[in-house]
Amino acid sequence: MKNNKKNYYGSLSSLVYDQTKPPGTSIDGDIQFYTNELIQRDGIVLEAGVGNGRMAIPLLRKGIEVIGLDNSEQMLNIYKQNLIKYNMESELILSDLKEFKTDLKFETIIMPNGSFCLLDREIITLVLNNFKAHLTENGRIYLDLIFPISFKPGNIHEYDFACENGDIIKIKNKSISMDWINQKTYTELEYTRNSEFEIQPFTLWWYGVEEFKNILEELEFKNIKTIQNYNNAKNLNLKTLTFIFEK
Numbered sequence: 001m002k003n004n005k006k007n008y009y010g011s012l013s014s015l016v017y018d019q020t021k022p023p024g025t026s027i028d029g030d031i032q033f034y035t036n037e038l039i040q041r042d043g044i045v046l047e048a049g050v051g052n053g054r055m056a057i058p059l060l061r062k063g064i065e066v067i068g069l070d071n072s073e074q075m076l077n078i079y080k081q082n083l084i085k086y087n088m089e090s091e092l093i094l095s096d097l098k099e100f101k102t103d104l105k106f107e108t109i110i111m112p113n114g115s116f117c118l119l120d121r122e123i124i125t126l127v128l129n130n131f132k133a134h135l136t137e138n139g140r141i142y143l144d145l146i147f148p149i150s151f152k153p154g155n156i157h158e159y160d161f162a163c164e165n166g167d168i169i170k171i172k173n174k175s176i177s178m179d180w181i182n183q184k185t186y187t188e189l190e191y192t193r194n195s196e197f198e199i200q201p202f203t204l205w206w207y208g209v210e211e212f213k214n215i216l217e218e219l220e221f222k223n224i225k226t227i228q229n230y231n232n233a234k235n236l237n238l239k240t241l242t243f244i245f246e247k
């Protein structure tokens with residue numbers, strides 16, 4: 001077993017993420033939403049939890065200066081390959097969000113597609129304060145929160161995933177539990193490719209809208225706004241809530 005760190009993207013999970021969501025794959029219109037927002041802003045953007053560059057690469061292609069940060073070396077290696085593939089250049093930071101340090105100041109920090117929900121609830125204050133320390137005076141943060149609207153404890157989904165190069169990765173996705181008290185879901189993902197085996201224990205936290213606003217207000221963030229489902233009125237179920245706020 002190569003990896004069993006909580007919420008960590010190892011080699012197989014990173015590879016499957018990239019093969020299922022290559023750069024430019026929009027999730028519910030998120031790439032269009034972030035492009036429209038960021039094109040109107042100056043300065044450098046930090047994408048916190050950049051992954052394979054699904055979002056960052058289309059932003060870079062629009063001329064937006066994005067720096068990607070991730071704590072998974074395997075994900076960043078895939079991002080590097082994608083930058084070469086799409087003929088783009090960008091600085092990368094390998095670090096954990098709660099402790100990254102750089103002399104750069106960002107006009108905008110984005111954390112799209114629910115990556116924030118991967119953070120252990122105990123560290124979110126550290127992460128938000130660290131974001132604040134790396135913002136310019138007019139800096140703004142965009143965070144997507146997702147809600148577990150389709151999570152069904154006990155569900156097991158097993159399938160074979162065929163990679164571009166013909167490799168088959170066997171995937172077992174087990175929705176284990178819904179913890180209503182502590183507001184988190186627990187899933188276990190198993191990936192097998194020949195003799196390679198990886199387990200990804202996966203916890204996603206969710207927050208009430210007022211609860212999250214209060215957390216931001218306690219940290220003295222200002223101008224807090226929310227956007228539902230990237231302003232897509234056709235999507236009737238609330239799945240993604242983007243919090244936009246400033247220091």
Ligand SMILES: C[S@@+](CC[C@H](N)C(=O)[O-])C[C@H]1O[C@@H](n2cnc3c(N)ncnc32)[C@H](O)[C@@H]1O
Nearest residue numbers: 009049050051054070071072075096097113115
């Ligand atoms: C769901 S992926 C999203 C990737 C990309 N932002 C996107 O929208 O497609 C979440 C990413 O966040 C990274 N991540 C999770 N927790 C992190 C942490 N504490 N510090 C840095 N990166 C983290 C993971 O390694 C992963 O690449």
